[in-house]
Amino acid sequence: MARRFEKFQSADRGNGLRATSILPPGELLYAMDEPFAYTVSKKSRGAVCERCLCRKDHLLRCSQCKFAKYCGVRCQKEAWGDHKSECKCLKSSHPRVPTDSVRLVGKIVFKLLKQSSCPSEELYSFSDLESNKKVLSEEIRSGLENLAMVLQLYLKEEIKDFSQLPPGSNILEFFAKTPEAGLIGQNKICVESSIYIKSEVTCNSFTISDGEMQEVGVGLYPSMSLLNHSCDPNCVIIFEGQRLLLRTIKEIQISEELMISYIDIMMPSADRQIELKRQYCFECSCHRCQTQDKDADMLAGDMVACKEVKESIPKMDELQAQQKWEQILALCHSFINSNINCLPDTNIYQMKMLDYAMDACINLCLWEEALLYGSRNLKPYSLYYSGFHPLKAVQMMKVGKLQYHQGKFSEALETLKQAFSIMKVTHGRDHSLMQDLMELLGDTEASMKTL
Ligand SMILES: [Zn+2]
Numbered sequence: 001m002a003r004r005f006e007k008f009q010s011a012d013r014g015n016g017l018r019a020t021s022i023l024p025p026g027e028l029l030y031a032m033d034e035p036f037a038y039t040v041s042k043k044s045r046g047a048v049c050e051r052c053l054c055r056k057d058h059l060l061r062c063s064q065c066k067f068a069k070y071c072g073v074r075c076q077k078e079a080w081g082d083h084k085s086e087c088k089c090l091k092s093s094h095p096r097v098p099t100d101s102v103r104l105v106g107k108i109v110f111k112l113l114k115q116s117s118c119p120s121e122e123l124y125s126f127s128d129l130e131s132n133k134k135v136l137s138e139e140i141r142s143g144l145e146n147l148a149m150v151l152q153l154y155l156k157e158e159i160k161d162f163s164q165l166p167p168g169s170n171i172l173e174f175f176a177k178t179p180e181a182g183l184i185g186q187n188k189i190c191v192e193s194s195i196y197i198k199s200e201v202t203c204n205s206f207t208i209s210d211g212e213m214q215e216v217g218v219g220l221y222p223s224m225s226l227l228n229h230s231c232d233p234n235c236v237i238i239f240e241g242q243r244l245l246l247r248t249i250k251e252i253q254i255s256e257e258l259m260i261s262y263i264d265i266m267m268p269s270a271d272r273q274i275e276l277k278r279q280y281c282f283e284c285s286c287h288r289c290q291t292q293d294k295d296a297d298m299l300a301g302d303m304v305a306c307k308e309v310k311e312s313i314p315k316m317d318e319l320q321a322q323q324k325w326e327q328i329l330a331l332c333h334s335f336i337n338s339n340i341n342c343l344p345d346t347n348i349y350q351m352k353m354l355d356y357a358m359d360a361c362i363n364l365c366l367w368e369e370a371l372l373y374g375s376r377n378l379k380p381y382s383l384y385y386s387g388f389h390p391l392k393a394v395q396m397m398k399v400g401k402l403q404y405h406q407g408k409f410s411e412a413l414e415t416l417k418q419a420f421s422i423m424k425v426t427h428g429r430d431h432s433l434m435q436d437l438m439e440l441l442g443d444t445e446a447s448m449k450t451l
Pocket residue numbers: 049050051052053054070071072075
C-alpha cells in the first residue's frame with residue numbers, strides 16, 4: 001500500500017505530516033507493529049503481558065528478575081532480546097521498582113547500544129539540541145535531570161562505564177530530542193487520556209492504550225512524533241497490543257495536515273492550553289481554542305458545586321486505583337444527589353462523576369444502576385466527542401452491553417449499532433474490540449428473534 005501522506009515543513013508548527021491524496025474517514029494510514037521501545041505501565045503491570053500487552057488472569061513470571069510477566073512461553077521468548085539487559089537491572093534494583101519513564105528510557109539506551117556498530121558514536125550523534133532545550137519548561141527540565149540520575153543508578157548493573165553513555169547533561173539532551181533530530185520526538189502523545197498525562201516525564205513517548213482506551217503501556221514510535229496536535233483532530237491513534245494504527249476520522253484534502261489530539265479534548269480551552277504548555281511547550285491556536293468552543297457547556301451550572309466536584313477528582317482517581325468501589329460509589333451518590341439542581345449532566349465534572357459511578361457499579365455488579373449512569377452520559381459524550389471519536393464508541397459499547405444483559409434487546413441493538421458505525425472508522429473492522437462488538441451485536445439480534 002503506497003503511503004498517502006508525506007513529511008513537510010509547516011509554517012508555524014515545524015515538521016508535520018500532510019495528505020498526498022484525498023482521504024475519507026476510516027482509512028488506515030499507517031501501522032507500526034513494533035515500537036522502537038516500549039514498556040508496560042506501572043498501573044497495568046501484573047495484569048497484562050509485557051510483550052503483547054494482552055490482559056490475562058494468569059501470567060508467567062520471568063524466572064530471573066521475577067518482575068516481568070508474560071502471557072505465555074512464546075511472548076517470553078519474543079521479549080527476551082529486549083528484556084535481557086533490563087532483566088539484570090530490574091533484578092539488582094529489587095525491591096525498588098523503576099518508574100515507567102526510567103524503564104522505557106533504559107530500554108531505549110539498550111536498543112541504541114545494541115543496534116549500533118559503534119555505540120558511542122551513535123549516542124553522540126544526538127547533539128544538535130540547543131534550541132529545543134531552551135523551549136522545555138523548568139518543570140520538565142528538572143524532571144529530566146532527575147530522571148537522568150535515577151537512570152544511571154538503574155542501569156549500573158549493565159552499564160558499568162558511563163563513558164559509554166553521555167554524562168547526565170547529555171542524557172538530558174538525549175531525552176529532549178526533537179522529531180527532526182531522528183529517534184525521539186518531543187511529543188508525548190497521550191491518546192485522549194487526561195488522567196495519565198500527569199505521569200512524570202514521559203514527554204517523548206506515546207501512552208499505549210487498549211481498545212477501550214485504558215492505559216496499558218508507554219512506547220516510542222519515532223515517525224509518529226511528527227504528528228502535530230489539534231483539539232479538533234482529523235486522525236486518531238489506536239493501539240492493538242503494542243501495534244500502533246493511525247486512522248483518519250474526517251475527510252482530509254490533499255496537502256491538509258494530519259493532526260491528532262495529544263490530550264483529552266473534554267477539557268475547557270484554558271485547561272487544554274495549560275496542559276499543552278506544561279507538557280509540550282506550545283500554545284494551541286486551533287479554531288476550537290480561539291473560539292473557546294463548548295467551554296460554556298463544559299462548565300455550565302453552579303460554580304461552587306463545579307469547583308467542589310472538580311477538586312474531588314484526584315481523590316476519586318486514587319480510590320479507583322485502589323479499587324475501593326463502595327467508597328467511590330458513596331462519594332458519587334453524595335455529589336450527584338446534592339448537585340441534582342445545580343449541575344447539568346453536560347458539565348464535564350458531573351460527567352466524570354457519572355463515569356466513576358458507572359465503573360464502580362459495574363465492579364459491584366449493580367447492573368441496573370450502572371446502566372442508569374452510563375445512559376445519562378451518552379448525550380454529553382456525543383456533545384464533546386462529536387463526529388468519530390473512539391471514547392464515544394467505547395461508552396456506547398459499554399451501555400449497549402449493559403442493556404443487552406438486562407434483556408433490553410431493542411435498545412441494546414440501537415446503541416450497539418451506533419457504536420459500530422463509529423468504531424468501524426476509529427478502530428477498523430480488524431480490531432479485536434470490533435470483533436467483540438460484532439459478536440455482541442450478533443448475540444443481541446439472535447436474542448431478539450427468540451422473543
Ligand atoms: Zn503476550
